Amino acid sequence: MNTNIEKRTTEELLTFVFDSINKIAGLRSRDRLLPELAKMGRDIVYADRCTIWILNRRTNRLWTKVAQDVEPFEMSADMGLVGCGIEENESLIINDVQSDSRFNSHIDKETGYTTKSMIVIPMENKGGKVIGALQVINKQNGTLFTETDLTHLKLASSYASETLSTILLMEEIEETQRELINIMGVTGENRSKETGLHVKRVAEYSWLLGKLYGLSEEECDVLKDVSPMHDIGKIGIPDAILNKPGRLTEDEMTIMKTHASLGYDILRYSELKLLKAASVVAYEHHEKYDGSGYPNGTKAEDIHIYGRITALADVFDALGSERVYKKAWEDEKIFKLFEEERGKHFDPKLIDLFMKNKNKFLAIRDEFKDAF
Amino acid sequence: MNTNIEKRTTEELLTFVFDSINKIAGLRSRDRLLPELAKMGRDIVYADRCTIWILNRRTNRLWTKVAQDVEPFEMSADMGLVGCGIEENESLIINDVQSDSRFNSHIDKETGYTTKSMIVIPMENKGGKVIGALQVINKQNGTLFTETDLTHLKLASSYASETLSTILLMEEIEETQRELINIMGVTGENRSKETGLHVKRVAEYSWLLGKLYGLSEEECDVLKDVSPMHDIGKIGIPDAILNKPGRLTEDEMTIMKTHASLGYDILRYSELKLLKAASVVAYEHHEKYDGSGYPNGTKAEDIHIYGRITALADVFDALGSERVYKKAWEDEKIFKLFEEERGKHFDPKLIDLFMKNKNKFLAIRDEFKDAF
Numbered sequence: 126m127n128t129n130i131e132k133r134t135t136e137e138l139l140t141f142v143f144d145s146i147n148k149i150a151g152l153r154s155r156d157r158l159l160p161e162l163a164k165m166g167r168d169i170v171y172a173d174r175c176t177i178w179i180l181n182r183r184t185n186r187l188w189t190k191v192a193q194d195v196e197p198f199e200m201s202a203d204m205g206l207v208g209c210g211i212e213e214n215e216s217l218i219i220n221d222v223q224s225d226s227r228f229n230s231h232i233d234k235e236t237g238y239t240t241k242s243m244i245v246i247p248m249e250n251k252g253g254k255v256i257g258a259l260q261v262i263n264k265q266n267g268t269l270f271t272e273t274d275l276t277h278l279k280l281a282s283s284y285a286s287e288t289l290s291t292i293l294l295m296e297e298i299e300e301t302q303r304e305l306i307n308i309m310g311v312t313g314e315n316r317s318k319e320t321g322l323h324v325k326r327v328a329e330y331s332w333l334l335g336k337l338y339g340l341s342e343e344e345c346d347v348l349k350d351v352s353p354m355h356d357i358g359k360i361g362i363p364d365a366i367l368n369k370p371g372r373l374t375e376d377e378m379t380i381m382k383t384h385a386s387l388g389y390d391i392l393r394y395s396e397l398k399l400l401k402a403a404s405v406v407a408y409e410h411h412e413k414y415d416g417s418g419y420p421n422g423t424k425a426e427d428i429h430i431y432g433r434i435t436a437l438a439d440v441f442d443a444l445g446s447e448r449v450y451k452k453a454w455e456d457e458k459i460f461k462l463f464e465e466e467r468g469k470h471f472d473p474k475l476i477d478l479f480m481k482n483k484n485k486f487l488a489i490r491d492e493f494k495d496a497f
Numbered sequence: 498m499n500t501n502i503e504k505r506t507t508e509e510l511l512t513f514v515f516d517s518i519n520k521i522a523g524l525r526s527r528d529r530l531l532p533e534l535a536k537m538g539r540d541i542v543y544a545d546r547c548t549i550w551i552l553n554r555r556t557n558r559l560w561t562k563v564a565q566d567v568e569p570f571e572m573s574a575d576m577g578l579v580g581c582g583i584e585e586n587e588s589l590i591i592n593d594v595q596s597d598s599r600f601n602s603h604i605d606k607e608t609g610y611t612t613k614s615m616i617v618i619p620m621e622n623k624g625g626k627v628i629g630a631l632q633v634i635n636k637q638n639g640t641l642f643t644e645t646d647l648t649h650l651k652l653a654s655s656y657a658s659e660t661l662s663t664i665l666l667m668e669e670i671e672e673t674q675r676e677l678i679n680i681m682g683v684t685g686e687n688r689s690k691e692t693g694l695h696v697k698r699v700a701e702y703s704w705l706l707g708k709l710y711g712l713s714e715e716e717c718d719v720l721k722d723v724s725p726m727h728d729i730g731k732i733g734i735p736d737a738i739l740n741k742p743g744r745l746t747e748d749e750m751t752i753m754k755t756h757a758s759l760g761y762d763i764l765r766y767s768e769l770k771l772l773k774a775a776s777v778v779a780y781e782h783h784e785k786y787d788g789s790g791y792p793n794g795t796k797a798e799d800i801h802i803y804g805r806i807t808a809l810a811d812v813f814d815a816l817g818s819e820r821v822y823k824k825a826w827e828d829e830k831i832f833k834l835f836e837e838e839r840g841k842h843f844d845p846k847l848i849d850l851f852m853k854n855k856n857k858f859l860a861i862r863d864e865f866k867d868a869f
Contacts, residue, residue, distance in 0.1 A: 133507065138507060143652035151662070283519045284518055287522035297769060298671060299670060308681070400673060
């Protein structure tokens with residue numbers, strides 16, 4: 126490693142670059158991306174350290190993550206050489222940092238690390254707006270950074286900036302999706318006077334049940350994402366029935382029960398994975414393990430695992446929550462009911478997993494408690 | 498270009514690779530991605546042609562796009578050397594293609610192009626499942642493909658596969674988002690017995706008005722994406738008012754009008770660009786240019802351009818559509834109203850743009866006509 130990049134053979138160089146970009150191209154979050162980009166920047170010029178800084182214009186602060194399992198680090202965007210490079214939108218190559226008046230020696234003093242040489246390259250988005258900076262510190266084996274190093278790092282920095290923009294956009298889209306689903310769930314619930322936290326808790330219980338059941342991480346995430354839509358069909362139920370204070374008549378109950386099929390009808394026409402999963406949850410969350418549920422009286426494992434899980438999560442939350450028309454049940458009373466309904470209303474395997482991990486479910490309930 | 502990759506200087510190689518990946522990292526759709534990946538594959542081994550094939554397992558067909566403005570090309574996944582490579586999940590390097598019995602000479606005969614040498618590399622996703630193949634044809638200057646070429650192409654192929662997976666995922670998420678918004682719009686409309694096509698038409702009119710008004714492509718797309726949510730607040734209006742057959746009383750109208758603020762309240766808490774835009778549309782689509790609208794009586798350019806546009810698009814569609822309780826207005830009657838309401842209900846600039854481009858709006862209405 127202690128040679129110049131110019132000494133690498135073509136093979137070594139190609140392998141190094143592609144190893145880096147193949148790893149990077151598969152990443153889906155900025156937390157994972159930043160350390161990998163930094164590693165690439167560091168190795169491309171044989172530096173000791175490399176940091177990719179993201180600029181938050183609102184707070185005028187710089188943000189980074191040096192390793193995936195390390196807390197993010199923040200500092201003011203006005204400080205030091207990185208701040209200078211960003212402010213002036215200019216690359217800096219400084220081989221005697223300590224005698225540079227713009228250098229902020231504060232961090233060195235705190236960490237005991239001595240900064241000798243440094244390159245700072247501002248990163249721009251397509252619109253030419255600075256979105257952050259790439260910084261390398263201390264050339265390995267004590268030599269100086271060269272103009273060639275700067276040229277190479279600029280290539281890496283453009284790449285970092287493109288990749289970062291894509292990931293930030295992707296994170297925004299995913300977050301939008303999640304919020305849209307929550308809004309759909311909450312608007313459905315609002316009509317039936319449930320609280321927004323109900324859908325959140327059901328989502329968390331569902332994720333945990335999926336995990337305990339042995340579903341893959343990806344399946345658990347999908348289930349968590351879509352479970353807030355389980356009652357979306359209530360949008361089609363008349364207010365007079367949906368919000369009736371007393372007991373429903375048999376006719377009213379028949380109409381109320383159509384919400385499962387209504388939800389299914391709203392979602393079923395999509396070919397998209399997430400919406401397909403949502404349609405299953407909307408359709409089957411009132412089926413019962415012994416076949417006595419609705420709308421189809423489907424039995425046991427013929428009910429999709431997503432349906433079996435949401436059924437349990439939904440009932441657990443409804444029983445344990447206080448409503449205008451009822452008090453919350455005592456936990457012991459809920460557990461007793463679950464034991465009785467094991468293999469009747471609920472999948473026996475799920476009940477066993479729930480009972481064995483009760484405390485985890487109660488902890489979720491505490492975390493997302495309704496505020497009255 | 499007619500030298501071997503081994504002969505490139507380190508600088509040339511680095512510049513070549515980074516030029517390619519910088520372009521690729523900024524792409525957001527597979528239509529743009531495939532030609533760029535192919536160009537990279539071609540140049541890395543100095544081949545004459547390169548194609549990136551995507552496998553559709555459902556139809557068992559291979560799909561590609563050789564240039565952004567060229568129609569996609571499809572073929573059976575069972576055919577020829579590419580089919581072989583995918584079937585066996587094995588890389589092939591063949592320097593005498595014409596005498597290989599697996600070669601499908603059909604395309605050569607059709608195009609008049611003579612395939613001499615070929616490399617095929619199956620592309621795998623993270624799960625090890627084949628998702629397509631990279632194919633290069635005919636080494637430039639008539640030499641043969643070497644094992645080194647294969648090694649280099651494998652690097653490019655892993656990169657292509659990672660990048661492709663990310664883009665496909667991103668496309669799926671964006672599509673899911675669009676469908677979720679449509680579902681939200683349609684469920685809102687369902688409660689008020691509007692048709693699903695109403696929100697679609699309003700979205701198309703809004704996009705066109707934005708374009709004519711001079712908004713950027715991106716702003717137009719955002720407006721189109723969010724306009725289906727303009728009536729989302731109707732979810733909070735009681736059925737008895739929302740679906741009342743006759744005229745609303747003054748009190749009922751007061752309640753009905755709250756749907757604008759209700760929609761705003763549902764969406765306003767988000768920091769996300771798309772939902773912020775949606776909240777504006779929900780809030781302001783009943784404001785009028787002269788300040789006589791609701792909920793705030795905002796005037797002229799103080800009404801966000803998204804609000805002014807959706808107001809016009811929504812009214813144009815409502816008037817021109819047949820409903821259970823009313824016939825569709827004649828076009829001339831609508832245009833007359835628009836002229837009268839120029840500067841009163843509607844932004845005069847938007848009315849002028851609309852009148853000058855009437856036919857485009859009528860064409861959209863025809864394309865998304867309600868079927869009775």
